[in-house]
Amino acid sequence: MARLADVARAAGVSAATVSRALSRPDMVSEATRTRVREAADELGYRHHPAARALITGRSGLLAFSVPSLANPFYAPVIAGAQAAAEEASCELIVVVTDGSPDREEALFHRLADRVDGFAAAAPRLPGPRLAAAAGRLPLVTVNRRVRGVGSVVIDTPAGMAELGAHLAELGHRHLAYLGGPEGSWMDPRRLRGLREAVPGCEVTALGPYPPEFEAGVRALDALRDSGASAAIAYSSTLLFGVLHGMTLRGLRAPRDLSLACADDLSAAGLAMPDITALRVPAADAGRQAVERLLGLVGAPATAATHRLLPVSLSPRASTGAPPG
Amino acid sequence: MARLADVARAAGVSAATVSRALSRPDMVSEATRTRVREAADELGYRHHPAARALITGRSGLLAFSVPSLANPFYAPVIAGAQAAAEEASCELIVVVTDGSPDREEALFHRLADRVDGFAAAAPRLPGPRLAAAAGRLPLVTVNRRVRGVGSVVIDTPAGMAELGAHLAELGHRHLAYLGGPEGSWMDPRRLRGLREAVPGCEVTALGPYPPEFEAGVRALDALRDSGASAAIAYSSTLLFGVLHGMTLRGLRAPRDLSLACADDLSAAGLAMPDITALRVPAADAGRQAVERLLGLVGAPATAATHRLLPVSLSPRASTGAPPG
DNA sequence: TTGAAAGCGGTACCAG
DNA sequence: CTGGTACCGCTTTCAA
Numbered sequence: 001m002a003r004l005a006d007v008a009r010a011a012g013v014s015a016a017t018v019s020r021a022l023s024r025p026d027m028v029s030e031a032t033r034t035r036v037r038e039a040a041d042e043l044g045y046r047h048h049p050a051a052r053a054l055i056t057g058r059s060g061l062l063a064f065s066v067p068s069l070a071n072p073f074y075a076p077v078i079a080g081a082q083a084a085a086e087e088a089s090c091e092l093i094v095v096v097t098d099g100s101p102d103r104e105e106a107l108f109h110r111l112a113d114r115v116d117g118f119a120a121a122a123p124r125l126p127g128p129r130l131a132a133a134a135g136r137l138p139l140v141t142v143n144r145r146v147r148g149v150g151s152v153v154i155d156t157p158a159g160m161a162e163l164g165a166h167l168a169e170l171g172h173r174h175l176a177y178l179g180g181p182e183g184s185w186m187d188p189r190r191l192r193g194l195r196e197a198v199p200g201c202e203v204t205a206l207g208p209y210p211p212e213f214e215a216g217v218r219a220l221d222a223l224r225d226s227g228a229s230a231a232i233a234y235s236s237t238l239l240f241g242v243l244h245g246m247t248l249r250g251l252r253a254p255r256d257l258s259l260a261c262a263d264d265l266s267a268a269g270l271a272m273p274d275i276t277a278l279r280v281p282a283a284d285a286g287r288q289a290v291e292r293l294l295g296l297v298g299a300p301a302t303a304a305t306h307r308l309l310p311v312s313l314s315p316r317a318s319t320g321a322p323p324g
Numbered sequence: 325m326a327r328l329a330d331v332a333r334a335a336g337v338s339a340a341t342v343s344r345a346l347s348r349p350d351m352v353s354e355a356t357r358t359r360v361r362e363a364a365d366e367l368g369y370r371h372h373p374a375a376r377a378l379i380t381g382r383s384g385l386l387a388f389s390v391p392s393l394a395n396p397f398y399a400p401v402i403a404g405a406q407a408a409a410e411e412a413s414c415e416l417i418v419v420v421t422d423g424s425p426d427r428e429e430a431l432f433h434r435l436a437d438r439v440d441g442f443a444a445a446a447p448r449l450p451g452p453r454l455a456a457a458a459g460r461l462p463l464v465t466v467n468r469r470v471r472g473v474g475s476v477v478i479d480t481p482a483g484m485a486e487l488g489a490h491l492a493e494l495g496h497r498h499l500a501y502l503g504g505p506e507g508s509w510m511d512p513r514r515l516r517g518l519r520e521a522v523p524g525c526e527v528t529a530l531g532p533y534p535p536e537f538e539a540g541v542r543a544l545d546a547l548r549d550s551g552a553s554a555a556i557a558y559s560s561t562l563l564f565g566v567l568h569g570m571t572l573r574g575l576r577a578p579r580d581l582s583l584a585c586a587d588d589l590s591a592a593g594l595a596m597p598d599i600t601a602l603r604v605p606a607a608d609a610g611r612q613a614v615e616r617l618l619g620l621v622g623a624p625a626t627a628a629t630h631r632l633l634p635v636s637l638s639p640r641a642s643t644g645a646p647p648g
Numbered sequence: 649t650t651g652a653a654a655g656c657g658g659t660a661c662c663a664g
Numbered sequence: 665c666t667g668g669t670a671c672c673g674c675t676t677t678c679a680a
Binding site for chain 2: 001046048049050051053054060061068069070074075076078079082092093095096111113213240243247248
Binding site for chain 3: 327328329339340343344347371372374375376377378379380
């Protein structure tokens with residue numbers, strides 16, 4: 001492994017100059033800069049991250065916590081986060097919390113002095129405990145807003161309102177919301193977004209369900225019992241279970257029941273062209289969370305900002321006029 | 325932040341002693357050990373990872389690369405890897421490669437001097453390039469065997485043989501394999517495992533398909549055209565597409581077509597109780613890959629070991645006698 | 649603009 | 665068993 005001193009020797013300058021030529025090119029003359037760079041390239045020199053971290057106090061590491069990787073919703077979120085981290089020459093430590101508040105909190109502590117910042121999709125951890133963690137290291141929450149903590153939130157509640165309006169316009173007067181996961185911060189907000197948009201409609205809240213196919217299959221009974229003529233599922237995986245249950249019983253959407261999804265189907269490789277759904281900017285959410293985080297790392301005193309990402313409705317064949 | 329010197333002062337010993345008391349407790353007397361520990365606890369002392377990494381040459385970081393997080397197969401793999409890493413007080417940098425060989429290779433280089441080891445689910449990168457990377461840092465491949473590189477491989481080919489035998493026993497004489505992804509190292513091995521187990525059967529290979537729902541829906545046409553009476557899909561997401569396509573057309577398994585899956589359905593939250601499938605130890609694969617890796621980190625000269633994890637068949641309602 | 653030297657926070661060798 | 669000390673590789677004053 002080539003070290004700074006080796007490059008210095010090869011370029012005929014001091015180690016200090018090499019350091020400057022590489023990290024602060026403007027502090028060095030054009031001539032030495034190119035000479036140093038050539039020597040560095042030739043030797044295949046790379047910074048020793050630990051040595052640099054030791055002196056700068058920055059590890060170049062970011063953490064991103066998600067409740068689960070089995071929920072395909074998080075795949076593009078992490079992909080976006082990783083892309084942003086990479087552009088800033090940072091690495092991303094992905095941690096899975098299983099949605100356990102205790103584990104989420106434990107991870108903050110375990111990683112606090114190892115990473116420069118923490119992006120947390122922590123749907124269950126109580127707000128005050130999140131805010132406390134934000135005091136110990138730069139923190140940004142994803143799909144969750146807490147006083148005093150920077151956040152990037154996908155505006156699914158507004159999307160729910162759009163979905164509700166869309167269904168009401170089609171003539172539906174009784175909607176069902178298949179909600180979850182249990183204890184999620186976003187869940188009641190989705191429901192409220194829907195309710196407030198359709199004051200003339202009855203809205204039955206079902207669940208909470210986990211974001212799983214099987215839960216959707218099982219949910220169909222409750223859904224039929226509710227008497228709703230249209231249903232909105234919070235998760236695409238859940239929705240697919242419902243859909244499967246329907247086809248098994250010879251039911252079709254929208255003939256027997258209109259079906260829509262508040263999640264982005266494409267994340268799950270489930271890009272069925274015929275399901276009414278929200279297009280949610282999941283990759284953007286991940287990217288912006290990391291960008292915000294990097295901003296905080298650079299200027300820790302910055303006031304918390306809250307970013308709300310708009311969603312858009314993609315009306316398709318699975319929603320139509322109610323039966324009868 | 326409390327530093328080693330602070331603890332030393334508080335405990336009335338030298339910094340060297342504190343270091344030993346914390347990192348090599350057996351090199352220190354019982355009395356000082358407890359005294360140091362108490363002082364450290366009181367001050368909330370934690371190792372500075374960079375300082376430690378600088379001198380030990382170990383970062384406590386491991387990388388795990390996967391082609392995609394949208395494929396739910398990798399969720400338990402990463403969860404298992406993370407659990408093993410955590411037990412060894414390491415963090416896991418998860419990197420998504422999109423299955424691009426160039427990106428896979430670029431990541432090796434980018435991370436080579438940042439992490440202690442690399443676990444790679446790299447289905448497409450040519451073997452020699454993988455082996456070259458293994459020369460630069462401890463490397464273990466997952467679901468992929470390359471000469472000279474340690475590996476942990478799930479024995480899906482043997483599982484395919486079991487699935488084939490199961491179907492042959494039910495009376496099927498023409499099987500279809502829905503394979504993929506494109507260029508995957510494992511794919512032809514799955515097919516061969518199946519073919520060799522059922523010499524009396526015709527086996528039609530279809531694909532390659534991406535591990536996506538929609539691909540399954542589309543694959544159904546080719547599947548019907550093939551004339552096979554039973555199909556095995558390599559991916560659970562793909563299988564679900566097939567199943568959905570079937571129900572849309574009023575086809576049922578196993579009445580019209582027997583259906584089985586070489587992947588573990590539970591990973592996708594798709595724990596449908598009625599699909600014949602393989603139980604694959606995905607979490608174990610992740611865990612063992614990391615454990616092997618940690619072994620390599622400790623003793624880099626160790627010869628490459630290849631671990632093959634057995635799978636088991638769960639015969640269920642989706643496979644039965646062929647129609648007619 | 650450049651070089652010398654002092655650390656960053658630990659670990660490990662060497663004496664004692 | 666313990667303390668002193670050199671040093672890991674890099675950044676950053678401070679002088680020249």
